[in-house]
Amino acid sequence: MPYRILLLLAFLAAQHLQAQQTISEKQLRKNVEYLADDKLKGRGTGTDDEIKAAKRIAKEFKKIGLKPKGDKGDYYHVFGFKKSSDPHGSTDAASPQLYGRNVAGFLDNGASYTIVIGAHFDHLGLGDQGGSLEANSVGQIHNGADDNASGTAGMIEMARYFANNGVKENHNFLFLAFSAEELGLIGSKKYTENPTIDLSTVSFMLNMDMIGRLNEQKSLVVGGVGTAPDFVPTFNNLKGDFKMKLDSAGIGPSDHTSFYLKNIPVLFFFTGQHKDYHKPSDDADKVNYAGIIEVLNLGIKAITELDKTPKLTFQETKSNQTNNTSFKVTLGIMPDYAFDGEGVHVDGVTDGRPAAGAGVKKGDVITGLGDLPVKSMQDYMKALGAFNKGDTTTVTVVRGAETLKMPITF
Numbered sequence: 001m002p003y004r005i006l007l008l009l010a011f012l013a014a015q016h017l018q019a020q021q022t023i024s025e026k027q028l029r030k031n032v033e034y035l036a037d038d039k040l041k042g043r044g045t046g047t048d049d050e051i052k053a054a055k056r057i058a059k060e061f062k063k064i065g066l067k068p069k070g071d072k073g074d075y076y077h078v079f080g081f082k083k084s085s086d087p088h089g090s091t092d093a094a095s096p097q098l099y100g101r102n103v104a105g106f107l108d109n110g111a112s113y114t115i116v117i118g119a120h121f122d123h124l125g126l127g128d129q130g131g132s133l134e135a136n137s138v139g140q141i142h143n144g145a146d147d148n149a150s151g152t153a154g155m156i157e158m159a160r161y162f163a164n165n166g167v168k169e170n171h172n173f174l175f176l177a178f179s180a181e182e183l184g185l186i187g188s189k190k191y192t193e194n195p196t197i198d199l200s201t202v203s204f205m206l207n208m209d210m211i212g213r214l215n216e217q218k219s220l221v222v223g224g225v226g227t228a229p230d231f232v233p234t235f236n237n238l239k240g241d242f243k244m245k246l247d248s249a250g251i252g253p254s255d256h257t258s259f260y261l262k263n264i265p266v267l268f269f270f271t272g273q274h275k276d277y278h279k280p281s282d283d284a285d286k287v288n289y290a291g292i293i294e295v296l297n298l299g300i301k302a303i304t305e306l307d308k309t310p311k312l313t314f315q316e317t318k319s320n321q322t323n324n325t326s327f328k329v330t331l332g333i334m335p336d337y338a339f340d341g342e343g344v345h346v347d348g349v350t351d352g353r354p355a356a357g358a359g360v361k362k363g364d365v366i367t368g369l370g371d372l373p374v375k376s377m378q379d380y381m382k383a384l385g386a387f388n389k390g391d392t393t394t395v396t397v398v399r400g401a402e403t404l405k406m407p408i409t410f
Contacts, residue, residue, distance in 0.1 A: 026369040031153035036145035044125020046098040066105030077102040079190035100179030114172040116205040119151030120181030150212025188255035204265040207256035214291025223247040223268030227310040273347040329410035332353040343367040358408035368396035
């Protein structure tokens with residue numbers, strides 16, 4: 001065969017492979033719009049509508065060619081739990097029993113170690129399971145297009161990419177869609193307590209939660225970079241034109257926390273808070289699909305680089321003493337995890353909770369609780385752990401040019 005024809009065939013093969021490796025905006029949009037449709041009524045944990053979402057994800061895994069990795073030979077990892085009606089987390093015999101199901105698909109490359117890629121697919125349902133920042137929320141559909149249909153759709157597209165890219169990586173991949181994240185990271189906690197693979201073989205876990213609102217500045221939080229020595233240099237080399245905030249903590253407000261607490265290195269992708277967070281207005285037409293693709297391509301590049309290391313070395317981070325699901329008290333605020341300044345920027349305040357009663361407002365920056373200074377999210381979590389239900393202290397906030405100290409009762 002003439003040399004020129006060989007070159008042409010090689011070029012066409014390379015072009016075909018490159019086409020296979022492209023993240024599809026059409027597929028992303030299709031899955032976000034399905035998960036965030038009014039017909040699924042907000043995907044509340046344990047509802048028939050959340051089960052429909054789980055079946056959709058399992059169907060996608062099967063089409064992609066992932067092996068079922070649930071607990072009964074299918075794609076589902078089913079768990080039961082008691083939901084607390086107490087905002088401080090205690091349960092009793094009268095607490096209602098609920099059931100959730102994680103969805104697990106496995107890409108078997110015959111490797112010794114596995115990379116876990118996860119996202120939660122539950123949301124707030126009809127505003128009756130707690131967590132809504134909308135006044136009079138009960139009965140209103142909370143579609144959660146960004147939170148977290150964006151991460152779930154992105155996780156599915158990463159599965160499609162790695163299954164069809166024509167490359168056999170040095171790791172296997174486990175793709176996990178978690179239930180009951182909004183109720184306290186319950187789905188991921190239940191999975192790590194009763195896993196369907198040996199967790200000692202996991203090199204690291206990447207969690208994508210709210211990746212659908214990349215802004216013009218391309219602000220992206222990459223959490224967990226302190227949990228393995230390879231992470232910081234990898235993202236420093238790959239950040240390109242992202243305005244990237246690298247957060248070292250392994251514990252955070254999403255499902256990677258459950259894996260970190262099992263001594264597994266973790267990463268967390270998050271494009272930031274917005275006014276629709278935990279409100280009925282978080283709809284599919286507000287999602288930046290091109291932005292999701294940029295985030296996924298960054299993740300693919302990072303995974304491709306980290307795939308060269310057989311198994312990452314776990315490192316504890318400074319926040320390892322605190323667990324954000326076990327505080328005896330809460331303020332009832334939504335922190336802005338993308339905030340770069342000193343203190344904790346308040347991105348939302350829940351009616352009827354201590355912060356609202358004290359007069360804390362959206363936009364305030366919390367700089368102290370009682371005598372404890374709050375300069376970072378870690379300081380904030382540590383300060384919360386110092387108080388019990390019923391305690392009265394003060395909360396210090398910066399509001400514009402003013403510094404205010406207000407009494408607060410937990």
